[in-house]
Amino acid sequence: MTEPVRQVVEGKRADTVRRLLDATVEELAERGFGSMTVRSVAERAEVSRATAYSYFSSKEHLVTAVFWKRIQALPPSESERTGKPGADVAQVVDTIARMLAAEPALVRACTTALLADQQEVKRLRDEIGKEVYRRLTDAVGEADPTALDAVMTAFVGSLVLAGSGYLPMDRMASHLAGITDRVLPRA
Helix, strand or coil: CCCCCCCCCCHHHHHHHHHHHHHHHHHHHHHCCCCCCHHHHHHHHCCCHHHHHHHCCCHHHHHHHHHHHHHHCCCCCCCCCCCCHHHHHHHHHHHHHHHHHCCHHHHHHHHHHCCCCCHHHHHHHHHHHHHHHHHHHHHHCCCCHHHHHHHHHHHHHHHHHHHCCCCCHHHHHHHHHHHHHHHCCCC
């Protein structure tokens, strides 16, 4: 399991990281991404700014780490499959969408944070992408890899649309199911 921080942490350090991540969620809900800073998160978590920076390089890193932890906490994707790619993708996406719908401030922040050109953000963004791709691959089964790439692109685009307020989170799963039914052959 990839750690969201710059170093592997255990014990008291793991508790500090948890407090920083929890404080990030609270800051996003109260202040929004634009007003949030590593300093404000550190103050809320009751740790020094230097301690916060020893684990997280930026507010983008903090937000991406929260998102990565949320993805890791999702239930396994190996649930019952219908054999219909659209329905199976909708099930995977619905699981992710329900998680995101509970935290709209996180979704809005991720729309910006995940695009940051920072080493730690890139590393976590890659892990998030791999996990989502794995889940979608499981859902579509044996399919043309090009079609699977199209579904992944549609998924990422849907996240951007939802984070920008153009696609309601509760419509994301059905939106992607429709795209998947058009792109992938029916089983």
